[in-house]
Amino acid sequence: MEKIIFYILSAVILSLSLMSVLSRKLLRSAVYLFGVLTAIAGFYFLIGYHFLGAVQLTVYAGGIVVLIIFSILLTHEIDHQMPTPEWSRVAVAGALCVAGAVMFIQLLQGSLFSRVEVPEQSDLNTLGNTLLNPGGGGYLLPFEVVSILLLAVMIGAIVIAKQRHSVDNSSQEKQAP
Amino acid sequence: MNMLLLLLIIPALTVGGLLFSNGKRLPRMVAAVGMSLQFAAACYLVLAYLQERAAGNTAEMLFTSSYEWFKYLNIRFDLGVDGVSVSLILLTAIVTLAGVFISWRVEDLAKEFFVSLILLATGVFGFFISIDLFSMFLFYELAVIPMYLLIGIWGSGPREYAAMKLTLMLMAGSAFLLVGLLGLYFYSANAADQHTFNLLEIARGGIPIEAQRLFFPLTFVGFGVLGALFPFHTWSPDGHASAPTAVSMLHAGVLMKLGGYGCFRVAIFLMPEAAAEMSWFFIILTGSCVIYAATHAILQTDLKYINAYSSVSHCGLVLFAILMLNETALTGAVLQMISHGLMTALFFALIGMLYERTHTRIVQEMGGLLKVLPFISAVYVIAGLASLGLPGLSGFVAELSIFVGAFEHPDVFHRVWTILAVSAIVVTAVYILRVVGVMLMGPIKEPAYAALPGAFWYEKTGALLLILPIVGMGLLPLWLADMIQFSLIPLLRALGVG
Amino acid sequence: MKWDDLLLMRHELQLLAVILIVTCAEIYLSGRDKSRIIPLSLALFGIHMAAGWLWPAEGELFGGMYRTNGLIHLMKNILDVGVLIVLLQTGGWARKQLVPENRASEFFLLIWSSLLGMYYMVSAGDLLMVFLGLELSTLPVAALAAYEVLKMRSAEAGIKFILTAGLASAVTLMGISLLYGSTGTFVLADLGKQMQGNSLEALGFLFFFAGIAFKISLVPFHFWTPDVYEGAPISVAAYLSVISKGAAVFILMILLMGFAPLLTDLWVNVLYLLAILTMTIGNLFALRQRNLKRLLAYSAVAQAGFIMLGFMSSQQDGKASIVYFMLVYLFSNLAAFGVVQTIELHTGKEDMSDYEGLYRTNPRLSLVMLLALFSLAGIPPLAGFFGKFFLFMTVASAGYYLLLTIAVINTVISLYYYLLIVRAMFLRKSDNPLPLVTSDGWMRAGLVICVAGIVVLGVASGVYDAIYALCAHL
Amino acid sequence: MIPGVSLIEILTVSTLMFFIGVYGFLTRKNLITILMSLELMLNGAAINFVAFNKYLYPGQPNGQLFALFLIAVAACEVALAIAIVINLYRKIKAVDVEQVNTLKH
Structure with a gap:
């Protein structure tokens, strides 16, 4: 059960963050970000850190995102469309990030993590x-x-x-x- | 207190005094007084040195003292002189004093001019009295940097370009030098097993041969740039041509000697094995320098360029002689440094005087000056004769010793290069005599020249200050040569030929 | 908590007291008396700076969260001196610009809170404290960079700074999280013991280091430097170039040399490369600049590369050369910024061509600038020469002669662009030179301190010896 | 610990999120979206802290607390950044990187 919830949360986190980064509508971007942060709060609840999850919800999702949306509304028209970034930029940044992520994950997989067996606090x-x-x-x-x-x-x-x-x-x- | 410190304190006080002297006349008075005192101190130093030697003191360095500076790094301020540095200090004092007199008429920012000039001289004095690498390097850079302002502000022609080129090339040289000096420090060990900058201690402890191979070229080139080592000499003609008179005098007469002195006091003395191994390469460089610069001097029509190339040629000869690594040639090298210092300073002074009157430095545009400017012309002839090595004047002794010393090497390589270098003397004769012929003899080119004023008192003083030692050295070379030879003993011992 | 413990945190508590007093003064002073804030702030901070030198103590507080010793004390004092000079140089500008807008005291409060962050950062015994100190020292500066609210480019500088700072802190956090994952602790002392030197730790440290490299503006993390320096108020640029960089260098030094010996092999190579890149690229870009603020910005980048040379040896001489160079650099750079600021404040000019013939009209300012530039270039007998010399000695002692050669070549390149400024001021004559600028008393005091530092620090060897002795234990 | 979910899976999610943020930071032109990308990066790091704390070192709530502080700092950063952005907007009526590039290179 928890496993399934985790996968759903992960999917939500990743897809929404990607959409938030790619979307050409500013306000939608912010809403996707809101989704990501909420999903992360869900993850904290899932892992058992309820206080942290609550803080994440109130401060991050409730505070920061509201601040961001507020500033968007102050400075932009609602249906503001951002231009797509140039190809060269996308290619370079994409290659850099993919390479970085692959290297990072491989390194993490190769590392031996030893758990310290103590009662949880x-x-x-x-x-x-x-x-x-x-x-x-x-x-x-x-x-x-x-x-x-x-x-x-x-x-x-x-x-x-x-x-x-x-x-x-x-x-x-x-x-x- | 050490007597040598006086040589730093007097210029420092002079600079201090200059900072508070405003107006057009006061600064030159202050500078003249200060540098006269300095001259007196230098003369006294020579006497004291001779007395000490006569009393039987055979230490390598006299009047030594050592002041602690940065104690954890064992950086000290070590002072001391031997015959070579004493004679160079005297040379510096003479040229500086003459330079002050020659610049009597500087009126634009006079205070700043004399401050920079004396700062430069301070650097040179400090360099000659230090016997540790750290303070030598410090004073070396201190001497170079005022050149930028001196040429840039008071110079003529493409002064900004010349000043920048000169400063950057010399600083690049000193940068390589720094690498070499730090290398020496970290491969050195004194009696207490600490790293040291002290020349004598490093020499006593010796430097491993692998390190020598690495740092000898760096150090030699580093100092060599200032001594106009081919192909790093290109700053010199432009710099000298653009500099104001007194600065050309000091620079060619004194500052370039720092290069030669550093080469033999640091590069050769501390790293004799590498010097013996690598000398062939630098002999080729310096030998070509002598010939190249001498032939270039013929092609020039601007008096300052002629003299600048002639300086490069002569300084090349100094380095050439140093690389021969034997007693006669080394003595000749030091004699040549002193003789050239006096002579070239005199030349530049005279060129300055001529330029002020005729407003040209092109040889062909002048003519018949002997009739209107007898004093200046006569002195010019004497300087020229000294420069081409006429017996009885300073140049002869110096060059003769160099060639005799160089010829002591039995192998073909050294002899061929010696003969090539000797041939440069012939070339020197050509350009000197040509200039004298065109410029001084013959009919008066321009009618306006007839009314030119003769030399003023300060110009005469400056010229006499320089010409008397030239004649003196030519007539009585032996006491100077003795003083130098005695001081070369430690170096020769290090080289294994003493 | 005992009285002695409070004494340990003296710097922080004193500064907090100063902040509180100025805040109260701000509340009680009415509109017309607001200009009194400036002398009050400066006097209070002067007292704080002077008191900082007394009673150095050693110890830990809050269970190791906070630690201090002689060297850390010295670092804080160096930062104090720098901030005092920056504030003195700000005095005139604050009176002219900020007091009428009624924003003078906030300027001081922001600078001080940033300084407080630096105190906590160098005193940190825990990565959390390092991170919080880093943020506390950065965020107020972003506000300061955007302080000239009516100027477009100031706002621009502010936003550029805060976005890069955000990137830096995100990267730093990623690094810290990896270090935590590998060792399970944030306590610096334990961190060193727990490390096994695996690649995860190396990566974590690299990320962490990247965050700090932003603050030191090492290439390739320097891209924000020129824009922010040019756009921000000059005193803020001066603050960034000296104080904020200094604090970052100090914390890097504490971490690398005090706590993470296992990473030695990794970081020596990385720093070797970064030092070369930073010196060379900083210098090459500086060559092209004609705006003095931008030129000083790139020169500050290049100088950061020189500072990295000190990290080549983690022995006592390496540490001492870094701390000493920071002190020397502080005086030299602040003198240069001070002159640029004076001229900008009175005439609005900041291009090199505007400085032509400056010596004829403003001999004193030009001389100060000359000294500052020569000290930055490392010309004897000014302090900069000694600072560079000791850094080079550190490199040579570790045997990196190639690096040493590259470094000395870079000093020659840097000399070229410093001489360009000298050329403009001294060699050139201008048809319409800048008029005689009379700087205010505060600025003059600041410049006098700088000049004294430049002239005295090198020749008086006691300073270096004292620093060297303090560097024995970190 | 989430039953059936290994540490490495969580770390993969957080890493991907971090690099998505980096990508956004590099490609976005609008200041506010850059800020949002920053938030993604910060949250990626925060998940790391939490996951390490839970899976490897449950004895002390260190990582959790660090994440808490992180959230506080992030809030500060955003607040300040938005203040500057709005001030900038008042000057030029735009918040795109290109229009904010009057400083020459």
């Missing part, structure tokens, strides 16, 4: 404890760094995006930290 409790543990094996510091990153990016985005024409105008709009 993936419930939400362990996850939370590891994430906020300041001691050995804990991820508190990265957590803090990510929060700084979010803050910095927010400042950056606001500074770039905010309209400004004159001093008086902008001092009222001011909303950075």
Whole structure:
């Protein structure tokens, strides 16, 4: 049963990502991407990482894709058709990617993966404890760094995006930290 | 404090003083004072050196001292002089001082001109007093780079092209040199089993022959580019022709000597076995250089080009003599360096004076100058005679020693090349005498020439500074030759012929 | 957590404090007093920089997530000095351009958060921290590159930068995932122990390395460099060319020389090739440039190739030559960028032909530029000469004489285009030269620091010796 | 572990996805689609982390956490990129690579 679901998910992921890359309609592309990300979330659920799957759904599929669609709607007409890329470019990029993928997969198949036999620790409790543990094996510091990153990016985005024409105008709009 | 450091401190102070002297007249005064002091210091050094030797000090290098610089890499600043470097230091001091006097009239950016000129001289002094490869290389590059500005800003003709060509070719030479020097460092070992840049320590420890085969050509060519080694000499005619007078003097008179000096102090002294093995190849190069440049000099009509090719020919002779690897020829090589340095500087100075008056450097456009410019013309004749090796002037001793030394080799190869090189002397006579005949003798070509002013006091001073040693060397060559010969002993011992 | 532990993270905490103070000041200062932000920020950062040199300490925090020692301390201090100079050089521009638009403090905040990312990156004890530091140091810079919102090419630089940065981080992540797959850990110290040197690890490391190579702008990962440098505000370009590159070099050095000895054979060959490619291609492209920002961009690419020479030996001399060269390069490059910025700010000119006859009207600026260019080219007795010399010594000590020869030939090529600028400034005379440009006090201070660094760093051997001693343990 | 599915199958999917993303990055001209291709690449890497964690090293949730952080970073990147794109659009009313190439080579 799980096996079949996995194959279905894989097929969805691969075909939709290919379509997303090839489609000439911008908005469709974004919708395909949404499909891919949702399927990946499904995969996370399948593998048993429910929290990660939920995050993938909310942040990625729910947040990022919405942001992208939003920006498409802001900057393009709905039925905008993109021109097809030149042949030479497609050929070079295609050859490069196919060669890369083949080499990569062969290498992966040739590698001996040894499983470490220990009891699995993936419930939400362990996850939370590891994430906020300041001691050995804990991820508190990265957590803090990510929060700084979010803050910095927010400042950056606001500074770039905010309209400004004159001093008086902008001092009222001011909303950075 | 070491006396030799004085030779660096005086120019440094002069440069410092120049930076604060504005206007058109002050900089030249500062430069003249500074370089006179430097000249006095160089004379004092010669005396001190002779005294020390007379007192029986037989060390390879005198007045040595060693300052720690980068301690973990064992890079030190090692100072020391022997007879060869002392005489070259004196030469440099003379030519620099003469150069300052000759450039008395530089008014466009005078301060910058003298700063660059003295920086160049500083590099040369530093090179001659260092006995470790690192500081030698440092000063070598320091001496080359001001040339770019000197030729580029104050030069004439295709100055930008000439400056760029000269700088890039010399820097390319120094790049190969760097590879050679680093190779020497990593194959060296001193008493404490560290790598070292010190010349004497490297020589004592010896370099394995495989490494010598690799690095000898690099080092020799690296220095050779500056010594106008054929076929890397092409920067020289263009550079000299475009450079302002004092710069041509310094460059041909002093800077090109760095090449010859480096070749024998570093390439041959540290890698004698490879030198013996490979000398044939470089003898062919330098021998062809002598002949090629001499014949080219005949074809030129521009005075500066004539002299530039003649310089290439003479410097080729220096390298040729060094490669003979025996005492007589090496002594001749050093004598030739000094003699040529004085002579060619004098030539360039005179050409500059003539050009300022006649506004041409083409031989055929001048004529009968002896009547209107007696001082300049007379000095020109003397310089010319020295250049073609007239007995009684400096060139004779030098060239004679070279040819005698070269002929000491019994095999056909060396003798054939020696004879070929000697034939270049005949060629030299042709172009020198032709120039003297056309330019100085005969009727006055242009009526305007009759009213030309004679030499000014500063021009006379500059010329006399150069001509007195030329005559002196010709009359009393022996003390100089003795001083040099004694200093060649370690080198000859390394070569196995002492 | 004890007081001593806080001292270990001093750099980060200090910088956070500076960020907080400036944020508060931004809130409390009203519209007319906004220009006071600039002196305040500079003073605070100056204090932070100075304090950074005190009390070097060694230790680990957060269970090995964060580590520091003398060398890492030194790296952070070097980055600090560079950022201080960049900020000083920005002062005038910020007052003229940013304060009226009311965006000055954000500029500082973004630069500092990027610097904070670099701190975390060089202090990382874990691949996750390396990655997050990398991102934190990159993303704010993308915003900075697009900072001149009214200029088309600034926005263009921003988008190019963030897309390449995205590509780089995706590739890096792929690499990290393979390393994780092979070793099962992200902790750097364990990573070295767990590695078996199989081809999967090699591939993983190659991908990871590619991500960092983007930041150092090694060929073939350099394509974004000239466009972004030309389009971004000059101080941001200066920041990218020195600070961001420096941090990436440092982390690469820590990883390669400190943690992954098994990969030695692989990376020496790869770096050998990349060094040659980067030097040569960077130089050849620089020859064709007439826009000074683009020329400096390609020159920065070529210099990155020279830095790679230091990786040829993982002994103490290799490490020391890299760190020392970064320090020297920082002063030289920032001096050059500073001059270009001054002239661009006052006249809007940035082509080589505009610089003709500059010495006659602006002797001081021209001299600074001359020193900077000669130092970049490696002319004695300026610091650049020593920096290059030690890199070459590293190569020679490892016995790579062919590489050494290629490298020295490249210095001659680079000298050519540096001399072209000198030619324009000193040799040429112009009918309408640029007028006398009076730079503001901040810029002047920045340039004076740079010149002092260029002149003193080389001859004063103590600096190198101190670095060498610190490189004993990584 | 998914019963009946081997690690290598998952890795194949993720690798293919990654390279599809690379292909898109190289061939696409529209800035937003380039951004979308980037997302594919990032997700390919994320699947790797998860799969390795689950199949090989289940003792600690390392890979899972890394994937979490990855998602956060990706969100940052997209947000910033879109801010810049929109700003660019306000300038030139277009978001294609060709029109965004005023910087000469």
